[in-house]
Amino acid sequence: MNRRFLLILAVNLLSVLSLFGQSGKREVDTRFGYGIYPLTYDLFDGHFLGCGWDIDFLSVKEGYHNALEFSGDRVSSGCFSFGRYYKVLRWMDFGASISYAGTYQTIYNTVNPRITRRDDYHSLFFTPTIRFAWFNREYVRMYSSVGFGLGVMLSSDDAGKNEAGPSIQLTGFGISVGKRLYGFSEVQSVGTLGLITFGFGYRFNVATYSKKQ
Amino acid sequence: MKKAIFSISLIFCVLSLSSCVIIDEGDSVKRKTEAARIIFDNVEDNISAMADLCDMAVKLSRWIDAPESSKGTLEDLWFPDYKLRYEGDKWIFRDLSYYFRTGGKSLDSLNSEWAVGYGDTQSVTIKCTGKDTWSVKCSGSLFTSNYHLSEANITLTGRGPLLSGSGILYDYDVSGSGSFITNASQSYHYAVYDSNPDNTLTISYSIGEKVRFVTCPDSESYYPNYDSPRYRELRASDGEMDIEVKDEGTESIHAEMISYTQYGVVKYLTFRGHKEIWTY
Numbered sequence: 010m011n012r013r014f015l016l017i018l019a020v021n022l023l024s025v026l027s028l029f030g031q032s033g034k035r036e037v038d039t040r041f042g043y044g045i046y047p048l049t050y051d052l053f054d055g056h057f058l059g060c061g062w063d064i065d066f067l068s069v070k071e072g073y074h075n076a077l078e079f080s081g082d083r084v085s086s087g088c089f090s091f092g093r094y095y096k097v098l099r100w101m102d103f104g105a106s107i108s109y110a111g112t113y114q115t116i117y118n119t120v121n122p123r124i125t126r127r128d129d130y131h132s133l134f135f136t137p138t139i140r141f142a143w144f145n146r147e148y149v150r151m152y153s154s155v156g157f158g159l160g161v162m163l164s165s166d167d168a169g170k171n172e173a174g175p176s177i178q179l180t181g182f183g184i185s186v187g188k189r190l191y192g193f194s195e196v197q198s199v200g201t202l203g204l205i206t207f208g209f210g211y212r213f214n215v216a217t218y219s220k221k222q
Numbered sequence: 223m224k225k226a227i228f229s230i231s232l233i234f235c236v237l238s239l240s241s242c243v244i245i246d247e248g249d250s251v252k253r254k255t256e257a258a259r260i261i262f263d264n265v266e267d268n269i270s271a272m273a274d275l276c277d278m279a280v281k282l283s284r285w286i287d288a289p290e291s292s293k294g295t296l297e298d299l300w301f302p303d304y305k306l307r308y309e310g311d312k313w314i315f316r317d318l319s320y321y322f323r324t325g326g327k328s329l330d331s332l333n334s335e336w337a338v339g340y341g342d343t344q345s346v347t348i349k350c351t352g353k354d355t356w357s358v359k360c361s362g363s364l365f366t367s368n369y370h371l372s373e374a375n376i377t378l379t380g381r382g383p384l385l386s387g388s389g390i391l392y393d394y395d396v397s398g399s400g401s402f403i404t405n406a407s408q409s410y411h412y413a414v415y416d417s418n419p420d421n422t423l424t425i426s427y428s429i430g431e432k433v434r435f436v437t438c439p440d441s442e443s444y445y446p447n448y449d450s451p452r453y454r455e456l457r458a459s460d461g462e463m464d465i466e467v468k469d470e471g472t473e474s475i476h477a478e479m480i481s482y483t484q485y486g487v488v489k490y491l492t493f494r495g496h497k498e499i500w501t502y
Contacts, residue, residue: 045243046243046245052245068404068405068406068407068416068421068422069260069261069264069370069404069405069422069423070404070406070421070422070423070469071421072260073257073260073261073423073467073469076252076256076257076259076260077257079248079249079250079251079252080248080249081248082244082246082247082248083244083245083246083248084242084243084244084245085242085243085244085245086242087242087243112245114246114248117251119252119253119254119256119257120254120493120494120496122251
């Protein structure tokens, strides 16, 4: 699994880097986005989906320790992302995004609720992405995209819970409205950027580097 | 254009930063002595299991001593779910995993001693120490509920039962002390003993005067064709005991049982300076 996703990531990065060897003008798309319900590694650690797989009862010690504390709501910050994309073909963009997603929870001491500790997770993802624009007009574009990259999750409570792994974002339907300054939204999505994302961006053209013959 | 970008950025930040979503609701606030309740329940189960063994042994002894004409009635009354078998030198109850070695003596004879065995081990002894009084000793026993590794030296004295009903012989006044190492696993599917020291607690208890254990119906054991519960359990209803829990540190719990009511046993649990009433 590790070798495979490293290979896919390498292919992605090489494709992105190959843009710099070509001449002419290229459209560059820079965007800031916000996603709701991003998939992060802590979702599978018993907070959301994990509990259903654990069919054993707690041991006496686990039950005792659980009774000494109780938790507040776990809140997700959503996913803040910054992305940069280069138009390679009229219908294809290459690029990558850097994103942050956090989940936060306060744990209270049962005997003295004024004593608290934090159980926060901070996730950072780097996701190279290929975007396929299947509807291309001057002011409206519709697209789908596939992203695959790397991520890391840091725990505020226990360094043993830190994790690294893949970052995946699949978007079924995305739409951007605007010529240079535009707003966008993506739905039918699943991945580390969120189930639904929205944001704004700016497009501009850059002259690309070319070798003198 | 710059103004537009600035305005959009501001609106975007306000919308996104105020959009935090609750992805998992937190726990409801727990009672301050919730942890003590968990430990107390395990201590009660531990003592209750030994009292239940003693109760079964006394009934078996009286059934053996009973005239032949009464044996059938007593068997239906005291052992409705088991068939008694005498194999070699031991009495077994069909469908129960343990057996009794009587040494040919009645448990009502002073100083007579029975051994309770499980497989090849015999780690519980029941000895008559007086009229309707027995001592129960165990060492390295897994007999008790939830497969905790138990040590105990307790004395039980039979008393007239609080609740009437077929199958109830005595309530028991219990005194003495014991300890157990909790099972590191609590498997739902089957009972196994896991001694992983990273996930066990050492719990010890001490009863200075006496705690009365009442034979009461197990409300979760009704069968469709019966009007009364099929199984009975022994529960601490009256008296005080001290409990110590060894974890990273040592915690003390004081339990004071007041009475058995239709809603359950009323008790006070004191833990880390907080005393709370529990009824269940």
